[in-house]
Amino acid sequence: MTPDQIIAAIASLLIQDANPDFDQLRSGGHDNRYPVTISACEYPPGPLEVEGQTVICGSVSVPENYEAPKGRRVDLQFVVFDAQTLSPAPDPLVYLHGGPAGGTLQITEAVAGRMFPKHRQTRDIITFDQRASKLSFGSVECSASIADNALDLAKSESVNPDDPTIVYRLLSDCVEEIEGSGADLSAYNTENNARDVRALMSALGYGDYNIYGISYGTRLALEVMRTIPDGVRSVVIDGVAGPTNPIFDEFLTPYVAVIDRLVAQCAADPGCAAEWPDLRATFNAAMERIGNDPIPAARGAQQIGAQELYTLTFLERNKWRVKHDITRFLPRMFSELAEGRTDTIDAVLAHYDDVPRPADALLRSADLTNDERALADATLKMAAAMEDLSEGARNTLLQLRGDLAAGLETLSVAEAFDQRMSEAVTHLPDPSAAAPALLADYTLMRAAPPSRDALATLVSDHFDGADKADLLALVALMSDEDIARTWDIAAESLRPYQLMVATTLGTAIYQCQEAVPFNSIEGFDRVTAPFAERYPVFGMPDFRAQIEGTLAPCALFEQHPREGFHELVRSDIPTLVLNGTLDTQTSMHWGAEAAEGLTNARNYIIPEAGHGTIMYQPCARDIATAFVNDPAAPLEVSCIDDILPPFVLPDDPLPGQ
Known part of the structure; x- marks a missing residue:
């Protein structure tokens, strides 16, 4: 951030004039079939953004079932980033998030600042939480179920899939509660998500538009191309999970592709091939040795066992790539670990938080x-x-x-009540025993309209003596605004747990209604068997148990198969397909499969990039920007060949040396 940027940011914060580009949205949007309501952004969109001037947030109301437009509605939360030019292109870029049900509004600062800053120089950037995802979960909210499980949720940082008790209890209760509310769970699917994209664009006043999808967002982008392609000018799918891929059957396919790629890279490099002529055998030997005999932490660094190496090589590899090119160390690392040595892995681990800037080489x-x-x-x-x-x-x-x-408000009676109630909880004779009922009533209270009587009832039902008297006195002092603020505080307190449950529930809704029976544990066994022969580590029972745990909740859902959903999407819309060589969530080869049905597609594999290449490599970002600016023009992609780093050989210096 330069001094000029800081001054401009402060000045923009103090300017109260609204952006006229957003006027029609403030008046209800551009399509009365899908009314728009503007509201404050729930998460900060970025330090240089000013709501109502550079960015605007709100919701659009769409039919739960598009075949019954006058029936139940779904509110989709969105954000629009205004283009950073006085002459923007008329066709915006809409980002479709992954998951499914992962949401994107919690990371809007990253969307505008890290992913699409170059795209925003010429066009508006739009993103939204898809139906049943994060902030758009309201139509499938299960308040009573959260109340019944409030204590378990408060004790945990996440709904742990490895703990089937809470998952089953939550999902079972939620499904029953949602269906009892009149919601039609069969309407929460990728086809309706595709219709939501077109509805949102119409509500925001756009005709033609461009799509950028990552992960599940690629599947949704492809469904838009198949179901409702009107107005789609171009599409980028990055980290492809197409409808033809049974992703749970093929759960280990991306991992194997990463190792196969590393083996091939080493074989093609004269120095690496000379040092490690059979890198596959070296990898297997390293995994076997540290799996049977982990290297202890006594040497002054962390233990290195199969799990630690697996985490470094696969699960955290994308994260490490942000720091440095780990691929170049891996052959030497595997070779040393197979011999019980840790020189390279210790140097890399120590270097994690102290990565030299590229200019340090100078x-x-x-x-x-x-x-x-x-x-x-x-x-x-x-x-x-x-x-x-x-x-x-x-x-x-x-x-x-x-x-x-x-508005720089001072402490209100509502805040004082909240603080006093937190103190009163510690005075209960047995707080742990009383907590479940209190949390349940507190959660359910928020679902009812704000009222003084409801607050007084909550206090009287759970507190005694001086605590009760103090709390009731505060309730009596409250204005209507204080009472409403108390409900807001309750909502803020419960919001993390609601979003936690919403993510788990939303993911299950899509996976269980669309991925089963297309995926199965038998399919996983069939696909995995040859992988385990080449790389025995992939035969570990933990992998199979993970898939069993993922598919198990699907017994709670009815199946709603849609004919043709898992068939190849065919389209002539200009499409850019991007895949990363370090992507362990979607295989770098799945993009080519999706491109088979796209007659106007270009497919590239980006080295040293993880899941969503645009977040890892400037090369991918530049190619994607050029493509959206002119989808028909030739692309300059020579930067792809410049990414591959040289392998670190045994006599080469290690980080820090």
């Missing part, structure tokens, strides 16, 4: 004079200081933005 150059080296070192230190100042400025702007939005 300081190690033999071509620099002492004066040049000193000047370069001073420049780098100044750059680091500016980064620290930028982060501080960012945090200050966020605080200022929050203070302005809150």
Whole structure:
């Protein structure tokens, strides 16, 4: 963040004039079939964003069932980032999130700032939480079920799929409660999500538009192309999970593809091939050795066993790629671990939080004079200081933005009541025994309209003595605004648990109604058998148990198969297909399968990129931006060939050396 940017950001925070581009949205939107309601953004959209000026949030009301447009409605929460130009392209970019039910509004700052900053230079960026996802879960909310399980939820940071008791209890209760509310769970599917995309674009006033989908978002993008392609100008699918891929049967396919790719890269590199002529055998030997005899932490670093190596190589690999190119270390790392040595993995682990900037290599150059080296070192230190100042400025702007939005209000009676009730809970004779009933009533209270009587009843039912008297006195002092604020506080307190349950429930709704019986544990066994022969680590029972746990809740749902859903999508819409060589969630080869039905598609595999290549490689970001700007033009993709790093051989220095 430069000084000019900081000044501009502060100035924009203090300007109260609304962006006229958003006027029609404030008046209900552009399509009366899908009314728009503008509201404050639930999550900060970024330190340089100003609600109502550079960004606007709200909801659009769409039919639960498009065949019954006058029936039950679903509210979809969205955000629109205004293009950073006075002459924007008329066709925006809409980002379709993964999951399913993963949501995106919690990460809007990343969407605008990390994923699509170049796209935003020419066009608006739009994203939304799909039906039954995160902030759009209202139509499938299960308040009573959350109340019944409030204590278990409060004790956990997530709804743990490895604990079938709470998962089954929650999902079973939620499904029953939702169906009892009149909701039609069969309407929560990818086809209706596709119709939602077109409805949202119409409500926001756009004709033609572009799509960028990642993970499940690629499946949704393909369904838009098949079901309701009107207005779609171009599509980018990144980290492809097409409808023809039984992703649970093929759960280990992406992992195997990553190792196969590494083996092939090593074989094609003269130095690597000479040192490790059979890298597959080396990998298997490393996994077997540390699986049977983990290297202890006594050497001053963490234990290295099969789980730690698996986590580093696969589960956390995408995260590590943000820091540095781990691929180049892997052959040497596997070779050493097969012999019981940890030089390379220890060096990489120690280096994780102290990654040299690319410019640091300049300081190690033999071509620099002492004066040049000193000047370069001073420049780098100044750059680091500016980064620290930028982060501080960012945090200050966020605080200022929050203070302005809150109106700098002092503590209200509602806040005082909330604090006093928290204190009163600690005075209960047996807080752990009383907590479930209190949490349940507190949760259910929020589902009813705000009222003084409801608050007084909550206090009288659960507290005695001075605590009860103090709380009732605060209730008596409350204005109508205080009472409403108390309900807001309750909602804020319960929101994390609601979103936790919404993610688990929403994911199960889609997986169980669309992936079964297309996927099965028998299918997983069939696909995995040859993988386990090549790489015995993939024969571990933990993998099978994970799939069993994923599919088990599907017994709670009725199946609603849709004819043709799992068939190849055929379209001539200009499409860019991107895949990452480090992607362990969707195979780098699945993009080519999806492209078989797309007559106007270009497919690229991006080295050293994880799930969603645009978040890992500037090369992918540049290619995607150029494609959306002109979907018919030739693409300059030579940057792909420049990404691959050289392998670190036994005599090469390790990080920190």
